[in-house]
Amino acid sequence: MWTDEELAARIEQAVDWIRQKVTEANAKGVVVGISGGVDSAVVAGLCARAFPDNCVGVIMPSHSNPEDAEDALWIAEGFEIRTLEVNLSGAHTQVMGQVKKGLESMGYELVAEKMSQGNLKARLRMSTLYAAANALNYLVVGTDNAPESYTGYFTKYGDGGVDILPISSLTKTEVRAWARILGLPMRIAGRVPTAGLWPGQTDESEMGITYEQIDRYLLGEEVPAVVKERIESLHRQSEHKRHLPPSLELPKMERLD
Ligand SMILES: Nc1ncnc2c1ncn2[C@@H]1O[C@H](COP(=O)(O)OP(=O)(O)OC[C@H]2O[C@@H]([n+]3cccc(C(=O)O)c3)[C@H](O)[C@@H]2O)[C@@H](O)[C@H]1O
Numbered sequence: 001m002w003t004d005e006e007l008a009a010r011i012e013q014a015v016d017w018i019r020q021k022v023t024e025a026n027a028k029g030v031v032v033g034i035s036g037g038v039d040s041a042v043v044a045g046l047c048a049r050a051f052p053d054n055c056v057g058v059i060m061p062s063h064s065n066p067e068d069a070e071d072a073l074w075i076a077e078g079f080e081i082r083t084l085e086v087n088l089s090g091a092h093t094q095v096m097g098q099v100k101k102g103l104e105s106m107g108y109e110l111v112a113e114k115m116s117q118g119n120l121k122a123r124l125r126m127s128t129l130y131a132a133a134n135a136l137n138y139l140v141v142g143t144d145n146a147p148e149s150y151t152g153y154f155t156k157y158g159d160g161g162v163d164i165l166p167i168s169s170l171t172k173t174e175v176r177a178w179a180r181i182l183g184l185p186m187r188i189a190g191r192v193p194t195a196g197l198w199p200g201q202t203d204e205s206e207m208g209i210t211y212e213q214i215d216r217y218l219l220g221e222e223v224p225a226v227v228k229e230r231i232e233s234l235h236r237q238s239e240h241k242r243h244l245p246p247s248l249e250l251p252k253m254e255r256l257d
Pocket residue numbers: 115118119122148152153154155156158159194195196197203206240
């Protein structure tokens with residue numbers, strides 16, 4: 001594996017990179033959503049080191065996982081990050097209720113209601129992070145790791161809607177190793193990954209494969225054929241999320257006047 005010194009050096013590289021990107025953008029600091037999960041805990045640790053006095057952690061408690069907010073606060077306090085708490089349940093109920101009622105009154109059947117409400121949650125979180133970042137001239141720091149990025153396991157314009165991605169080349173195993181070096185306990189480093197979009201959701205049960213398997217695939221190691229097919233299918237289906245929207249280029253028209 002890696003030595004602690006190697007890991008610490010890579011962490012310092014990531015911290016410097018965050019500082020550089022913020023400076024290049026003429027911004028003054030960083031905003032990060034802290035969920036209680038390991039990815040955002042690691043990114044929070046990097047952000048705190050990069051901008052000890054200009055870092056805001058946003059905690060957006062979810063009724064599906066209320067105890068996560070306590071861990072999120074504990075993580076922020078540990079890194080001495082100032083926190084903003086925003087409860088999105090009212091906004092979520094309002095928007096989703098009106099969309100559902102409106103579409104049903106038009107005669108539509110909602111074929112993917114659970115996904116729609118879950119992804120709206122991720123997009124409201126994104127809007128909240130940008131509301132804070134805009135107000136302060138800070139950048140929004142994302143938490144996608146390599147397996148999530150490769151499989152497209154993120155919400156388009158939700159948790160995927162960010163300004164910079166410091167851990168998007170890290171396997172989940174590496175993220176957990178960085179967590180340990182940053183002083184996070186096993187309770188956080190080893191917790192079951194969940195997007196928190198609906199009660200009981202876990203990343204691995206939803207994807208039907210494990211992070212260990214995706215890590216192995218990304219490192220070019222052997223994985224069962226069925227796992228390889230699943231990863232490649234998720235990658236293909238989500239290609240659109242890793243690009244700017246396709247835009248129609250029409251030839252210029254001569255003006256008649
Ligand atoms: N080929 C194509 N070209 C252009 N656009 C395309 C498209 N196919 C779909 N789309 C658009 O993309 C939309 C589908 O993408 P999207 O809205 O992202 O939705 P989708 O990929 O269906 O779902 C997001 C997945 O990410 C997971 N997630 C979300 C948030 C956080 C985390 C986490 O790990 O914390 C995980 C979530 O549980 C779910 O499995 C469609 O509604 C459509 O508008």
